[in-house]
Amino acid sequence: MAIDMSQTTGVGRGGSSEGGGLKKGPKLNAFTGVLVGALGYLFGHWMGNAIAGGYQQVVGSGQNDTAILLGFIFGTIGFFLGLGILNYPLQKMTGIEPPTDEPEQAQGMMKYFRYTLDNKVVGIQYLFGMLVYFFTAGLLAMAIRTQLLSPTNHIWGPATYLEVVGEHGTMMMMMMTSVVMGPFGNFLVPLMIGSKRVAFPRLEAAAFWFTPAAYIILLSALWQGGFQSGWTGYAPLSIQQGVGQDAYLFSFGLLGFSMICSALNMTATIINYRAPGMRWSRLPMLAWGMITVAFTMLLSVPVLIVGLYVMALDRSAQTSMLYAGHGGSSFLWENLFWFFGHPEVYLLALPGFGVVTEILPVFARKPLFAYKTSVAGMIGVAVLSFFVWQHHLFQSGMNPDMRPLFMLTTELISIPTGFLYLVGMGTMWRSRMRFDVPMLFVMAVFFNFLFGGITGVYVSDVPINVTVHGSYFVMAHFHYTIMGQLMFSVMAAIYYYTPLYFGIKLSEKLGKIHFWTMFIAFNSTFLPLFALGLLGMPRRVFEYAQRLQHLNQWVSVSAFILGLSLAFFAVTFVWQLAVSKPKSPPNPWESRGLEWQVGYPVPHGNFAKIPVILAGPYEYGDPNALPVAELSAVGAHSASVSGGDE
Amino acid sequence: MSNAVDDQTTVDEEQYYHDAQLGAIWSASRTLIAVISTLFGGLLFAYFYLRSLNSHGLWDPNNLKASFLMGTVITVFVVASAVIVQVANRRLRKGLTFDWQVGSGVALGLGVLAGLFQIWEMTRLPFLPGQSGYAGIYVASGPVYAIVVLGSMYWLETLLARSIRSRKAAMQDGGIGVSKQPSAENFRASLDGFTVYWTYFSAISIVLWYLLYVLK
Amino acid sequence: MAKTMNFPTYSSEEGKKHARNIVAIWFVVAVIADLIVWFVYGPHMPPGTMTDQARGAQFDIKVVSVMAVPVLLFLWTFGFYAVAKFRGGKDRAEGYYIKGNVKTQAAWYIITASLVLFLAGFGTYELVLPAGAGGGEGPSPIWRPSTNKLLQVQVIAQQWRFTYRWPQFGGMETTSINLPINTEIQFNVTSLDVIHDFWAYQLGVKADANPDSNNVAFAKTLETGRFTVRCDELCGIWHGAMFNYGHVVSQSQFLSWAQSMEAQNASVTKLLPKYATTYTPSYLGAGGGYYPAGDPNGTLN
Numbered sequence A: 001m002a003i004d005m006s007q008t009t010g011v012g013r014g015g016s017s018e019g020g021g022l023k024k025g026p027k028l029n030a031f032t033g034v035l036v037g038a039l040g041y042l043f044g045h046w047m048g049n050a051i052a053g054g055y056q057q058v059v060g061s062g063q064n065d066t067a068i069l070l071g072f073i074f075g076t077i078g079f080f081l082g083l084g085i086l087n088y089p090l091q092k093m094t095g096i097e098p099p100t101d102e103p104e105q106a107q108g109m110m111k112y113f114r115y116t117l118d119n120k121v122v123g124i125q126y127l128f129g130m131l132v133y134f135f136t137a138g139l140l141a142m143a144i145r146t147q148l149l150s151p152t153n154h155i156w157g158p159a160t161y162l163e164v165v166g167e168h169g170t171m172m173m174m175m176m177t178s179v180v181m182g183p184f185g186n187f188l189v190p191l192m193i194g195s196k197r198v199a200f201p202r203l204e205a206a207a208f209w210f211t212p213a214a215y216i217i218l219l220s221a222l223w224q225g226g227f228q229s230g231w232t233g234y235a236p237l238s239i240q241q242g243v244g245q246d247a248y249l250f251s252f253g254l255l256g257f258s259m260i261c262s263a264l265n266m267t268a269t270i271i272n273y274r275a276p277g278m279r280w281s282r283l284p285m286l287a288w289g290m291i292t293v294a295f296t297m298l299l300s301v302p303v304l305i306v307g308l309y310v311m312a313l314d315r316s317a318q319t320s321m322l323y324a325g326h327g328g329s330s331f332l333w334e335n336l337f338w339f340f341g342h343p344e345v346y347l348l349a350l351p352g353f354g355v356v357t358e359i360l361p362v363f364a365r366k367p368l369f370a371y372k373t374s375v376a377g378m379i380g381v382a383v384l385s386f387f388v389w390q391h392h393l394f395q396s397g398m399n400p401d402m403r404p405l406f407m408l409t410t411e412l413i414s415i416p417t418g419f420l421y422l423v424g425m426g427t428m429w430r431s432r433m434r435f436d437v438p439m440l441f442v443m444a445v446f447f448n449f450l451f452g453g454i455t456g457v458y459v460s461d462v463p464i465n466v467t468v469h470g471s472y473f474v475m476a477h478f479h480y481t482i483m484g485q486l487m488f489s490v491m492a493a494i495y496y497y498t499p500l501y502f503g504i505k506l507s508e509k510l511g512k513i514h515f516w517t518m519f520i521a522f523n524s525t526f527l528p529l530f531a532l533g534l535l536g537m538p539r540r541v542f543e544y545a546q547r548l549q550h551l552n553q554w555v556s557v558s559a560f561i562l563g564l565s566l567a568f569f570a571v572t573f574v575w576q577l578a579v580s581k582p583k584s585p586p587n588p589w590e591s592r593g594l595e596w597q598v599g600y601p602v603p604h605g606n607f608a609k610i611p612v613i614l615a616g617p618y619e620y621g622d623p624n625a626l627p628v629a630e631l632s633a634v635g636a637h638s639a640s641v642s643g644g645d646e
Numbered sequence B: 001m002s003n004a005v006d007d008q009t010t011v012d013e014e015q016y017y018h019d020a021q022l023g024a025i026w027s028a029s030r031t032l033i034a035v036i037s038t039l040f041g042g043l044l045f046a047y048f049y050l051r052s053l054n055s056h057g058l059w060d061p062n063n064l065k066a067s068f069l070m071g072t073v074i075t076v077f078v079v080a081s082a083v084i085v086q087v088a089n090r091r092l093r094k095g096l097t098f099d100w101q102v103g104s105g106v107a108l109g110l111g112v113l114a115g116l117f118q119i120w121e122m123t124r125l126p127f128l129p130g131q132s133g134y135a136g137i138y139v140a141s142g143p144v145y146a147i148v149v150l151g152s153m154y155w156l157e158t159l160l161a162r163s164i165r166s167r168k169a170a171m172q173d174g175g176i177g178v179s180k181q182p183s184a185e186n187f188r189a190s191l192d193g194f195t196v197y198w199t200y201f202s203a204i205s206i207v208l209w210y211l212l213y214v215l216k
Numbered sequence C: 001m002a003k004t005m006n007f008p009t010y011s012s013e014e015g016k017k018h019a020r021n022i023v024a025i026w027f028v029v030a031v032i033a034d035l036i037v038w039f040v041y042g043p044h045m046p047p048g049t050m051t052d053q054a055r056g057a058q059f060d061i062k063v064v065s066v067m068a069v070p071v072l073l074f075l076w077t078f079g080f081y082a083v084a085k086f087r088g089g090k091d092r093a094e095g096y097y098i099k100g101n102v103k104t105q106a107a108w109y110i111i112t113a114s115l116v117l118f119l120a121g122f123g124t125y126e127l128v129l130p131a132g133a134g135g136g137e138g139p140s141p142i143w144r145p146s147t148n149k150l151l152q153v154q155v156i157a158q159q160w161r162f163t164y165r166w167p168q169f170g171g172m173e174t175t176s177i178n179l180p181i182n183t184e185i186q187f188n189v190t191s192l193d194v195i196h197d198f199w200a201y202q203l204g205v206k207a208d209a210n211p212d213s214n215n216v217a218f219a220k221t222l223e224t225g226r227f228t229v230r231c232d233e234l235c236g237i238w239h240g241a242m243f244n245y246g247h248v249v250s251q252s253q254f255l256s257w258a259q260s261m262e263a264q265n266a267s268v269t270k271l272l273p274k275y276a277t278t279y280t281p282s283y284l285g286a287g288g289g290y291y292p293a294g295d296p297n298g299t300l301n
Helices: A030-052 A065-083 A087-093 A108-113 A119-147 A158-178 A181-192 A201-224 A244-272 A285-316 A330-364 A371-387 A389-393 A400-412 A414-428 A437-460 A462-468 A472-502 A508-534 A546-580 B013-053 B068-093 B097-122 B133-165 B167-171 B182-214 C012-044 C052-085 C102-128 C237-241 C251-269
Strands: C150-158 C161-166 C172-174 C177-180 C184-191 C196-200 C205-209 C215-220 C225-231 C243-249
Touching: A030 A065, A030 A201, A065 A201, A065 A244, A065 A285, A087 B133, A108 A119, A119 A158, A119 A181, A119 A201, A119 A472, A119 A546, A158 A181, A158 A201, A158 A244, A158 A330, A158 A472, A158 C237, A181 A201, A181 A244, A181 A285, A181 A330, A181 A472, A201 A244, A244 A285, A244 B013, A285 A330, A285 A371, A285 B013, A285 B133, A330 A371, A330 A389, A330 A414, A330 A437, A330 A472, A330 B013, A371 A400, A371 A414, A389 A400, A400 A414, A400 A437, A400 A462, A400 C102, A414 A437, A414 C052, A414 C102, A437 A462, A437 A472, A437 A508, A437 C052, A462 A472, A462 A508, A462 C052, A462 C102, A462 C205, A472 A508, A472 A546, A508 A546, B013 B133, B013 B182, B068 B097, B068 B133, B068 B182, B097 B133, B097 B167, B133 B167, B133 B182, B167 B182, C012 C052, C052 C102, C052 C215, C150 C177, C150 C196, C150 C205, C172 C251, C177 C251, C184 C196, C184 C205, C205 C215, C243 C251
Parallel strands: C150 C184, C177 C243
Antiparallel strands: C150 C161, C161 C172, C184 C215, C196 C205, C196 C225, C225 C243
């Protein structure tokens, strides 16, 4: 039959035979994407000048926000067209239903520069993408700390300094939302739930390709005068800015779309594609983290997109929704932004907890303590995160009588967060911990997040907030929760999963050097910032009081060491992946996790057959525990707990 | 530790993933409803925020609204489109594929017209974008509305195209509305998702119509 | 790799011993730490003791700290104890098969929940009692000082400086700020352009300066001395340089300063727009007539 609309019959089926003319031609990749994207940008910019040349920011300035924004829009569309992402939606308009799978392609490195439907390739694309974004933003942090070596001498001018601060903050806050879901969620969740595929592989792959577009556009702000409004982009300051602000809002919006795409895929996959026997009560914690994060994204990100869109209109179409006094209100932006912004903080934190609770039992050799409590903790944090956004605005004068309520909801979040500590402590209780590098990072997460969590109580208390709001105290607080918790969990996950991703076990020795330098330098960088905040240093200042110089110098030097430690990681990581390639046994950590049972390299299609799940993933210490799943068809109960039977 | 699936040694993979995909379409279309709710929720928040704040009496000092006639036409088209899709879906389930195709074609036409009218209306507003709070909100919600309507119509168009293309194949066992073929079931899952979503959206449209065109 | 696994036998007696050790270590350390926090660090906690509000905030920080430090120390004690005692050896033994413990879990829920609820209640009390704790309370504050004898100080923020207007002194505008001691002060904070934030560190006062909106904060001065005023909300390139200093002085010194400033500024004050809670810029300057005639200065919002 000519048109078989049924789902693919598995691996090896050819690509669609009809439509998709572009697919037949030269292989599309990131480079053709950039090429078409550049053409799209030029077209959009021309069009913007044609339709809105009269709406320049300042007459004769040549700064036309409409042209810039249309350039970004068409540039992104061109990029997607050049990558071949739009082939599928266009094909669909003719009624063809292309397969959800594609044949395995042995294309070497090139496959990582293509739009691909393989969840493992997407995961690895994300992994390297995220590391690039993280290191770019990290370098900007080094620039900030260089400026702050002296209270009065300037490396950067005040404008450049704020550009750097804004770029650092925005890059970190928007990109790192996907730092776990991208590399680890996409790669591991199908393996963990025993699925051969994801629900919407095209959405998943497209979600990744939003990120390089957002990255390039955000960086482009630097040579368009930057944006001095920081990552929070408070209006009307953000309306005042030059065209760099358009890059901010557009790239942030793009990443919003990326989050929605990957979250739609993640929820549908976890809900529907679990293997037989993978009950909710057996779902690995990382998958729980992913699904709670995905729902949080789906409900909060559209509000951010509305906010950014409103800002874009104020800047380009000359509406006045965010101008105080022109029928608009600057409070509107603060509300829209923080309604997203606070859940965002938790969608940075939750994946970290997913990773930590996933890895901890493996190295503690004990079941996860109070599994249901830890799930409840994640769900509780996700739900409460929607009811706390006004705590960023305690001193704003907006709804002052609501402050006790928001103080209460904010402090209530400590309860589900505390659950995760209970789970951590219970799992460590009388365990047989093995301190391999991933475990060290896991322990560091608990250590670091303790500071972040406890200072969170200070920040949420309104009378204390009067002193610490907007100061380095808050800055230290959220760096502890994001860098100290999320990035340390990401490091744990990288060390833990490289054997599965690349068949390489990173050196314990180098890993320990990296861990200890990073851990000590991190704490040495951010602990003094609490003191700086309490001593009265506001955020985002390029000059500060003379009496604070010693502390700042200490922080800067520590930050440089932290930077060097991360650079050390980057070099040793790439070296071991590309040059020395230390081979790993199939399941070096003796994990029960289903994802470890397939062995390296993970086959195309993940499993030969749909596995039947027999037991939860954390049944360590039980001599009678069944293997986590039946991978081969019949009578394979003898499959060893520690996997690696392949 | 034992459980029901212990004995179930073989899984019909094709059936399994077919069912999973039907479920995924169900979940995704429902989560899309959540996404669309928060999207318009953000806009409505802006509407109510600026309206209740009414700073300097500039929410809508001269009561300059976008054309009531146009707004009503757009909304009626969208609501009619949703109703027709509902009815056509029922007919399809009775095996009347052609009825569905005509119905969805009309619904598609109405939806596309609504989107185009919305865009057209943006070009002839009786106020400037920055003239009042209302003006800003209208200028913001108009394009979002048009894009969402046209995007939804894209979905409907793919369904229509699919039903036309696979008509013959599905005819063997009663048409795509009743056929037991996996492809037909998949199609119906997507159609059901769309119908629910589009009905929900038409409700949003009515709310928007009341707030943007009717409420003084 | 079906290697034989090592499953140690479980002894609940040993567990009790560990628990006793942890609690004992924690208790001693926590008591010492709390004493240090309260008596050694406490008196030096920000924002100091210059106003009623600052004292309230300092007390609040002390209370939260003596509650938070034991929690921190408990987790630390547990963590370090666990690292020292619960290590896997060369035998690569498995841990015990413990999936939960109802009593421990229940105790944890109850303790954390009651700590949190207490802190929320205490925070609310400390917010309401000293007239909003020095925080910005919007245009119509609901938590006010008991007296109506308030010194009105309007803080006008703009890119990138603060000026102050004194409605009780003929509506004069000054670039410096002096405050009398033992006086209830009402700060009316507003902005001419973007969002700023008026942070008088030692006074324990912080309020966002929003364009077109009044934000009121209260403080009662109790000690003389110098205080710092900083902008605490990113407001553009010179945000880092937007600060100045003020002084709390005796009432007579304040009066003579204010009266001399009023006389000195009289000719300029005449040219200023009428005193209002907000000023909206226009081509006529702040307070211009851009808006409907009934509400030229946006005072009615």
